[in-house]
Amino acid sequence: MSRTRQLVEELRRQLGGAAPLPPPPPIPAIPEPPVRVFPRRDEGRSRYAREAAPHTTALVGIGHVGTRYSTDVVLQFQAELAVAHHAVATLLPEDWAEKNGMIPLKSRVTDHREFLLRPDLGRRLDEESLARLRQVARKDVDVQPIVADGLSAVACMQSGKALLEAFTKECEARGLSVGTPMCARFARVWLEDEIGQEVRAKVAAILLGERPGLGTGDGLSAYLVFQPAVGRTDGDRNMMSNIHARGTPPPVAGHRLAVLAKAMIDQRTSGVTLDLGKLTAELGEAASRHPRAPQERVRLVEVPG
Amino acid sequence: MILEPLPPRILSVRRIPNADDAILRAYGADPLRHRSLGLITVDQDDPTYVALDECTKHAPVDVVFAKSFYAGAAHGSGPLSGEILGVIAASDPDEIDEGLRALVACLEHDACFYGADEAKKTAVFPHVIASLGHYLSAQAGLAVGEPMAYLVAPPMEGTLGFDAALKAADVTAVRIFPPPTETNFSAAWLTGSLEACEAAAVAFLETVVRVAAQPLDRR
Known part of the structure; x- marks a missing residue:
C-alpha cells in the first residue's frame, strides 16, 4: 500500500x-x-x-582474435602436411623386395625427382626388370598381384606385404591361380599393364602407395584391370583406395579385392562395364553409392597447457 | 463513509512504435532522440501527472505531453477522452512498454483521488511523492529525488487546505495553482523533508474534510 x-x-x-x-x-x-x-x-x-x-555470454567461440587460425589448428595442419611431405620424399630401399621374398622390378625412372616429374617413364619397365620378369615369373596365371611404392613408399613398406598376403590367400580360396609375388620401384599405376601382359595374367592387380593427403601418408590403393595390355585406360580399371588401419584394413581390403578379381574373370571385363550390383553384400561400402562415414581424425600434436 | 479512494479509470492506452516526425514535433518530442510514443487517457488528471512522473523512474522515457482537458472528465469530447492525455516518448518501443507498465501500475495501486464527504461529491488529492522523477522535478524546478506534496481540491476546500498545510509543517510552496484551472480544481505543490510533506498533506486533507462537512462559517 x-x-x-x-x-x-x-x-x-x-x-x-x-x-x-x-x-x-x-x-x-x-x-x-x-x-x-x-x-x-x-x-x-x-x-x-x-x-x-x-x-562470457557468447555462444560461438573461435578461440582467437583476428583472421588467424588458432594455434592448435596451425600445428595440426603443419604436422599433417609434414606427414604427407615425408611420405612423398621417402624412397623404397632397393633391397626391400628381396628381403620380403618378391621379385625386384624397376620402372625406367632413374631417380626420385625424375619419378615425380615423368609419370610416363614410371609406366614402363626398364630392360633389366623386363628380362628378370620374363625369366623368373610364373606365366598364364589368373591374378598377378604387384606391390609397388607409388607415391608413398611409407605405405608400401607398412602394409604392402600384409595386403599382398591377404589378397593372395583370398584369391586362392576362390580357386584362382596367383602369380609370383613381385615388387616394383618408382612405379605408376599403368605399370601393371606391361607386367600383366608379359606374364599373360587374366587380371593384373597393382597395390601401391597412394598420393598422400593431410595426415594420411600410409594409404594404399589397389588398381585391378582385366586382360592387362599396354594401352589400357583408366576406364578399364577398378580401384580401391584408403587401404590402411584407419580406413579399410588390409585383411578386409584383400577380401574385397579378391571378390572383385573373381567378378572380372566371371564377367570377362573390368572398369566401367563391370557390374558390381550383385556384389554389394561382399564388397560392402566399396560397391555402394552412399557417402561413407567420415574417418576419425587422428590428432598428431598435443598442445600443452 | 469518508475518504474512500476514487480509483482512476484508464480509458485508453495505445502505442505508436514508429511515429511520424510531424507528430513527434507537434507533441513536443525530439525526432532525433525519440521514435516511439505511448499514449494514455484517464478520467483523473492529477493522478496521471503523478503516474507519468513515476514512469520516468522505471524506464528511459520522457514525458513529452501531458495536458488536462477543460471542465474535466464529465465533459469529455468522447468516451475515451477523459480528463487528460499523457504522451511518453522513447527511442524504442520496448522502453515505451516498460514505461506504460509502470504508469498503469501507479494509477491502479497508488495515485488516486479520495472522497472528502460521505456522498463522494468532493474529490481531494493529497498525494505525497517521496522521490520526484524527471518530469515533475522539471515542472516544479526541483531536483530529481526530492520529496513533494501534490495537493488538489476544489477551489474553496483547496484554498483553506493549502493554508493549513503550509502552517502545519516546515514546507514551502513551490507552485500554487489558483482557480480556474482547466478542470476548475485548485492545486499546490509543496516541498520540504519527506516527513514535513506528509504532515502537510495530512493537515490539508483534514481541513478539506472539515470544510466539506461544514461549508458555511456564519458569524
Missing part, C-alpha cells in the same frame, strides 16, 4: 471512520518469462570452451 494511502487511512481513523478502506486491487501475478533452460552438456566441449564459458 502506498504511503499516501496509509496517511489517508490514519487520518480517517482519527476522524472516526471505523471501517477499514477496501484494499487496493492485488498486483497481478507476473508470468514467468518464456525461457526454456537446456541442460548443460559438457562432454562434447573442448577444454577451451569449458574454460571460456564462465567468462
Whole structure:
C-alpha cells in the first residue's frame, strides 16, 4: 500500500471512520518469462570452451582474435602436411623386395625427382626388370598381384606385404591361380599393364602407395584391370583406395579385392562395364553409392597447457 | 463513509512504435532522440501527472505531453477522452512498454483521488511523492529525488487546505495553482523533508474534510 494511502487511512481513523478502506486491487501475478533452460552438456566441449564459458555470454567461440587460425589448428595442419611431405620424399630401399621374398622390378625412372616429374617413364619397365620378369615369373596365371611404392613408399613398406598376403590367400580360396609375388620401384599405376601382359595374367592387380593427403601418408590403393595390355585406360580399371588401419584394413581390403578379381574373370571385363550390383553384400561400402562415414581424425600434436 | 479512494479509470492506452516526425514535433518530442510514443487517457488528471512522473523512474522515457482537458472528465469530447492525455516518448518501443507498465501500475495501486464527504461529491488529492522523477522535478524546478506534496481540491476546500498545510509543517510552496484551472480544481505543490510533506498533506486533507462537512462559517 502506498504511503499516501496509509496517511489517508490514519487520518480517517482519527476522524472516526471505523471501517477499514477496501484494499487496493492485488498486483497481478507476473508470468514467468518464456525461457526454456537446456541442460548443460559438457562432454562434447573442448577444454577451451569449458574454460571460456564462465567468462562470457557468447555462444560461438573461435578461440582467437583476428583472421588467424588458432594455434592448435596451425600445428595440426603443419604436422599433417609434414606427414604427407615425408611420405612423398621417402624412397623404397632397393633391397626391400628381396628381403620380403618378391621379385625386384624397376620402372625406367632413374631417380626420385625424375619419378615425380615423368609419370610416363614410371609406366614402363626398364630392360633389366623386363628380362628378370620374363625369366623368373610364373606365366598364364589368373591374378598377378604387384606391390609397388607409388607415391608413398611409407605405405608400401607398412602394409604392402600384409595386403599382398591377404589378397593372395583370398584369391586362392576362390580357386584362382596367383602369380609370383613381385615388387616394383618408382612405379605408376599403368605399370601393371606391361607386367600383366608379359606374364599373360587374366587380371593384373597393382597395390601401391597412394598420393598422400593431410595426415594420411600410409594409404594404399589397389588398381585391378582385366586382360592387362599396354594401352589400357583408366576406364578399364577398378580401384580401391584408403587401404590402411584407419580406413579399410588390409585383411578386409584383400577380401574385397579378391571378390572383385573373381567378378572380372566371371564377367570377362573390368572398369566401367563391370557390374558390381550383385556384389554389394561382399564388397560392402566399396560397391555402394552412399557417402561413407567420415574417418576419425587422428590428432598428431598435443598442445600443452 | 469518508475518504474512500476514487480509483482512476484508464480509458485508453495505445502505442505508436514508429511515429511520424510531424507528430513527434507537434507533441513536443525530439525526432532525433525519440521514435516511439505511448499514449494514455484517464478520467483523473492529477493522478496521471503523478503516474507519468513515476514512469520516468522505471524506464528511459520522457514525458513529452501531458495536458488536462477543460471542465474535466464529465465533459469529455468522447468516451475515451477523459480528463487528460499523457504522451511518453522513447527511442524504442520496448522502453515505451516498460514505461506504460509502470504508469498503469501507479494509477491502479497508488495515485488516486479520495472522497472528502460521505456522498463522494468532493474529490481531494493529497498525494505525497517521496522521490520526484524527471518530469515533475522539471515542472516544479526541483531536483530529481526530492520529496513533494501534490495537493488538489476544489477551489474553496483547496484554498483553506493549502493554508493549513503550509502552517502545519516546515514546507514551502513551490507552485500554487489558483482557480480556474482547466478542470476548475485548485492545486499546490509543496516541498520540504519527506516527513514535513506528509504532515502537510495530512493537515490539508483534514481541513478539506472539515470544510466539506461544514461549508458555511456564519458569524
